[in-house]
Structure formats: C-alpha cells, structure tokens
Amino acid sequence: MATKCPGKTREKLVNAAMELFASKGFDKTTVDEIVAKAGVAKGTFYLYFKSKEDLIKELAFEVMPIMAMPSLNDPYITVSFPTLESYLLQLGKEFLDFYSQDYRAEIFFHMLSVRERLKNIDEIYSQSCSELLREGARRITAYVKVGFEDALIAFQMFLASLMHYLHARECLGFSGEHYLRKVVQAVINHLKFSTSV
Amino acid sequence: MATKCPGKTREKLVNAAMELFASKGFDKTTVDEIVAKAGVAKGTFYLYFKSKEDLIKELAFEVMPIMAMPSLNDPYITVSFPTLESYLLQLGKEFLDFYSQDYRAEIFFHMLSVRERLKNIDEIYSQSCSELLREGARRITAYVKVGFEDALIAFQMFLASLMHYLHARECLGFSGEHYLRKVVQAVINHLKFSTSV
Amino acid sequence: MATKCPGKTREKLVNAAMELFASKGFDKTTVDEIVAKAGVAKGTFYLYFKSKEDLIKELAFEVMPIMAMPSLNDPYITVSFPTLESYLLQLGKEFLDFYSQDYRAEIFFHMLSVRERLKNIDEIYSQSCSELLREGARRITAYVKVGFEDALIAFQMFLASLMHYLHARECLGFSGEHYLRKVVQAVINHLKFSTSV
Amino acid sequence: MATKCPGKTREKLVNAAMELFASKGFDKTTVDEIVAKAGVAKGTFYLYFKSKEDLIKELAFEVMPIMAMPSLNDPYITVSFPTLESYLLQLGKEFLDFYSQDYRAEIFFHMLSVRERLKNIDEIYSQSCSELLREGARRITAYVKVGFEDALIAFQMFLASLMHYLHARECLGFSGEHYLRKVVQAVINHLKFSTSV
DNA sequence: AATGAATGAGGATTCATTCAT
DNA sequence: TATGAATGAATCCTCATTCAT
Numbered sequence A, B, C, D: 001m002a003t004k005c006p007g008k009t010r011e012k013l014v015n016a017a018m019e020l021f022a023s024k025g026f027d028k029t030t031v032d033e034i035v036a037k038a039g040v041a042k043g044t045f046y047l048y049f050k051s052k053e054d055l056i057k058e059l060a061f062e063v064m065p066i067m068a069m070p071s072l073n074d075p076y077i078t079v080s081f082p083t084l085e086s087y088l089l090q091l092g093k094e095f096l097d098f099y100s101q102d103y104r105a106e107i108f109f110h111m112l113s114v115r116e117r118l119k120n121i122d123e124i125y126s127q128s129c130s131e132l133l134r135e136g137a138r139r140i141t142a143y144v145k146v147g148f149e150d151a152l153i154a155f156q157m158f159l160a161s162l163m164h165y166l167h168a169r170e171c172l173g174f175s176g177e178h179y180l181r182k183v184v185q186a187v188i189n190h191l192k193f194s195t196s197v
Numbered sequence E: 001a002a003t004g005a006a007t008g009a010g011g012a013t014t015c016a017t018t019c020a021t
Numbered sequence F: 001t002a003t004g005a006a007t008g009a010a011t012c013c014t015c016a017t018t019c020a021t
Helices: A009-024 A031-038 A042-048 A052-062 A084-100 A102-114 A119-143 A148-172 A176-196 B009-024 B031-038 B042-048 B052-062 B084-100 B102-114 B119-143 B148-172 B176-196 C009-024 C031-038 C042-048 C052-062 C084-100 C102-114 C119-143 C148-172 C176-196 D009-024 D031-038 D042-048 D052-062 D084-100 D102-114 D119-143 D148-172 D176-196
Strands: none
Touching (some): A009 A031, A009 A042, A084 A148, A102 A119, A148 A176, A176 B176, B009 B031, B084 B102, B084 B148, C009 C042, C009 C052, C009 C102, C031 C042, C052 C119, C084 C119, C084 C176, C102 C148, C119 C148, C148 D176, C176 D148, D009 D042, D031 D042, D052 D119, D084 D148, D102 D148, D119 D148
C-alpha cells in the first residue's frame, strides 16, 4: 500500500483518465474506473482534483492541435526545412503521429462537443486555435510571398484537412502518408496561384 | 391531458431531444427533461423509443453533413450551376446555412466523439461520409478533367475546411461568406494545377 | 412491490424520518435508513423531496411549540376553563403530552441548534415563536387585568420553564404534573402581584 | 513549519474547533477545517485527541450553564449582594454576558440536541445541571425563608427564562437588561407569596 | 512532536426503465 | 395510446483515521 514512486500519483491518475476518456468519453468514465486503473484509492483522486470536471481541464490542453505540431515553434526550422513543402510535410507528419495515439483524437473531439457547456475548455480551445492558425500563417509567409490572409486560409485548410482525416480515414481509403502528400501539394498549388496573380 | 394532435407525439419527442442534446450533450440530457419539454408523460417516451440510445440513432442521420448539401443529389444541377465555382459556392452556402442552426453542429460533433462507443452511429457516419465524399468527387469530375483521386482529395479538403470553420469561426475572424469564397477559390486553383499537369 | 395504500408514500417517509431524526439527529440519519423504515425504494424519496434538507423543513413546523398547545387557538376556551390556573394547567398538560413523544423534543432541540445554518427553519421558528408568545399573552389578559408586557413576560416564563423541563427532568426529580402545578402557581402568584400593584 | 510557541498546539485546535462547531455544528465541521484553521497538519490532530468525538467532550464542559454563573460559587457573595434581587440580577447578567458570545449558545444547544447520542455529554450535562439548580436553590434559601423545593422551582424558572431568551430574543423585542429585570421581579414576587403563605 | 499522502467505507443524489392503471 | 409513481443500480464525492517519514 505504500507509495512506490512518490510524486507520481497525480501522473498515474492523469494517464489512467486519458485512456479511459478516450475509449468511453468523459461522462461514461467513472471515477471508480480511473482510480482502479491508476491503482490508487478512491479518496486519493480528490486529493489531486477538486472534481472529475477539474481533471478534464488538465487534459484539455494536452490534446489541443497546437501540442501536435512542435515544429511550429522551432525558430531554426527554415534551416532544416528549406522548402515550404518539406516543412508542411513535417508538420503534417507530426500532427498525424500525435493523434495516431487514438485517445488523443477521441478526447479532442470530445472537447469540441462539450465546449459549449464547459467555459474553461472553450477558452483554452479558442486561444490555442487562434495561436496555431496565426503562427502557421506566419510561417507560410516566411516561405512564400503571399498576403497574411491568404496564408491564414491556406494554413487553416491544411489543418482542417488533417483534422478531417482523423475521422474520415476509413471513408477515404488512403494511407496517412499518401493523403498528407496530396494535401500539401494542394496547398502549395493554391499558394503558387495566389502569388503569381 | 388528451393529445390535441394525434400522431405528433413522436415528433414532439424528437424535437425536444434535438434541442436538449444540442445544448447539453447526450449523456447529460435526461429522459425526464425530454418528456418535460415535449409535454408528455415519462412512460410515453418508451412507447416510441426502445431506449434513450434508440432515439439517438433517430437523430444521428438528420445532422450528418450529407443532409447539409441537398444540391449534391440534384441531377439537374449542372444546368443551374454552369461552373464548378458556382456549384461549390452553392454547396458551401447550403452547408453553412444548415449548420448555422447551432444545435446541428453541436450534435454532429457529439456524434463524432461518441462514434467509438455507439456502433450504430459509427456505421451511419462512415457510410454517409463515404457517400458524400464520393458523390462530391464525382460532381467535380463532371466539371473539370481530373482524376477521381484528386477530385476526392479536393472535395474532402473543401468539406474539411467548411467543417473546421464551424468551430474555428471566432479564431479566424472572417465572415462565413468571405471565408467560403476564399476556400472555393483555393480548391479551384489547386484543381487547375492538377489538370494542367 | 405494489402500493398498498396509494397516496400514503409521502406520509410514510415523513413518519420514518421523524422517528429516525429523533433518535439519531439529522446529520446522522441516512436516506437509506429512512427509505428502509418507510418500506420504499431509494429513488422514491426524491420523488417527494428535493433533498434531505428539504424534508427537514417539512418536519420543522410539526414540532414547533405552537403545535404543542392546541387550546391556545380554541375560541371557546374561557368557557371550559373559567380560571387562568385551570387554563394554564391545560396548556401545560398539552405541552408536556406533546413532547412526551420523545422524538418531538429531540427534533425541536435540533431545530434550535441548526437555526443559524438553515434560514428556512430560522424563519419558521421566529414566526411561530412570536405568534405563540403573543397569543399566550393575549389569553392571560383575558383572565387577569395586567399590562400586555407583563403578560408576555409571564407567558414566556411559563413556556420557558416547560421547555427547560424537557431536558432538565432528571436533574429536578419532580414528576411532570407536580412540576407543572408548581410552575402555574408561580406564574399566578407573580401576576397577582403585578395586578395588585 | 516549526511550532512557534510550543505547547500551544492543543489550545489552537480547541479554539479553532470551538468557532467552527458554533457556526456549522459538530457533524458538519470536518477535521480538515479544524486543522486548517488551527494552522497545523492533519495528523497532528490525532496526537492530541483520540477522535473528533473526543474533542467534543473537551468543549462540552466549557459551554455548560454552570460555567456562565461564576458568582454562584463565590462564598462571599451575600456580602457584596445584600438582597436576593441584586444577586439574581448579577447572576443573570453573568449568564447573558457569557452567552452573548454567540458560539457558546450555539454549541450549548447543539449539546442538548446530541445528548441522546453522546453518552459522555449527557452525563456531563445532567451532572452540571443538577449541581447548578441545587446550588442556585441553596443560595435562594440563604436570602429568603422558603422551602428547598420552592427555591428549586424558582431558580429553575429563572434559569429557564434566561435560557429561553437566548433563542427567543428577537420574538420578544426586549433588551436583555429590561428582560432580566422583569424576570427577577417575577421570581421575587412569586417567592414573596410562597413565604407569606 | 509534527507531517500530509493515502485510505476506503459510507452517504447523497441521479436517472433509465418498468408497470399497473 | 397515455400516464406517472415506483424502482434500484450506478455514481460522485466526503471525511475520519492511519502511518511512514
């Protein structure tokens, strides 16, 4: 009954919850299940979280799309990725890899659906989404001569397509990589047009 | 206490549920609330639906994206819309109008998030999504000389962008119409490239 | 499982709760115990009461001192009880009889102690206590020529003594009847003095 | 984190508990709250008290009516207070002053209501109440020529009236002093009668 | 003496579903 | 068809107490 690894209890709870939320949804996952999976007692949960909903906030940030694209914040990126194409491929790969851990996609869609009810989550999402889009657009303008608005639309379409793929995979029949290449190509094509015009 | 308009009970229940699901989510909406809003007795609910989940299936189909684009199935459409651009603008307008009734978008995202758990819904979604994408691609090929796969990607990006707009609206700051024009333009640009190559 | 006596469920719950609250106190009595004693299912409790505290309000009024003295509101009382002494003896007897059902006294003292926390109960008590004192004083003035304030004090002392007896019984060693006679005599004595002056 | 003033921990706990019990009642006050208010750790509580109930006993005695009337045990009192009237006024003043610290009255009523359940408290109360009444009666007989039983009744009525005032204050509308004078007068009046007869 | 993380039995409340009328 | 009282399993959360440090 003693603590095997001190200080890890919170982490154990978060991980257990993550997996359960992914497979069953927030509302259907019980605190009982979380603590059972984490291997701690019921009361322990409430030492670390005020309530079940409190835990949700903890998870919300971790599955946001902005967390899925670390290269978006790497300042030396233009060096490693000389072309926009290679850069977008990198971002796309990161995104698909990140969400290939099923529970992340599940939780993220859950976020979207409960946004209305949970103000905290709504704020986290709105803010991180804005940041993501703006940063993405800024990066594009570093590669190609295009207006910010066009870059924004381009990046949003890129992001939207990746996101849509997460739940339309089986309807499309393409592999992630193939799909990604096609989408990047489409974005590039479109941008070429915007710049040449 | 007698039914004023016989035969409308089921409809009243469906409408009540729709609104409640949209604002509170499936799991948080109780049968009590549904019957209260519908103005019928508790037991009556079970005359029309085997269970709460049974009702969900009823609603699932109604908020699917395929229902949002009636023009996709209109056989005479190429007449009214001579160009791909005008056609996509029409589809996009229909889509945004359809989901401008907030509860539809809410319920749809809810669908996505519970798909894993509710096999029925998963099937409905997969099937209708496939149909939608394929029909959209087919239509594109009627306008421009492009391979089916490219048309599929193009249409999926179009659809994905519209869908993403539903929850990224406030992060973008564009009006629906402006955004739509930009997205259609991007798709067209890309397709021009694909065909010319 | 069928209802033996329709419409009595609420009453059964109230009675069961009354007895349990008396012997264990509000906080220590569980809803489980109440429904077990009432012979209904757990959920049934919440059909009739919003919460456990809601039930308390129901009981609060029933154990108030004003309920213990029905003769206080009988308009023909001066006929049956020609002297103040006989009238006070009657009121006192009613009071002691009422609270001889132990649970009433227990619940009443509980009320006093939770008054601060439960605004509803505080209001019920304050109002019913005012009414009781004022009516008692009015009755006294019908028997003897005395100012209202003196009558009020006299009646309050009478009431206070009876109430104190409920928890000081074993410290005094008198029987209820003997005690009552003494108290009534004291009140009468005092009033005689007030009037003669 | 070290104790600034060693040996004061127990006292800090008692004081914290006193305030909390007064405002929330025993059952609703948690050990968590007590230690938080006292500024010590959870485990420390159990160094000083076997259990929460153990602490209650500690407090019970401190709020008993007998503690409210120190002059009752002063052997030189007949010197300072030559008349019964002046003596009762003194006792009454002490009583009202003592319980004017609200939490004492609150806790005392709480005691009364949990007496049934907590044998320890019941014993403390019974004993201290007996002592109080007997001592009060004895004092009265030192002033006036009256039988012990009559003195007992008189003192009990005096005490009961004061106690009743603690929760009927707002129903009466008198100031404490005015009320006290009236009650003392009534007791004196009654005793005059008893002796003259 | 002091700490505070961990415990787990216990209690309030919810809600989908049934069924006698 | 329609009703709504009754059900009870399921779930969230509390809190007194322990114990290794």
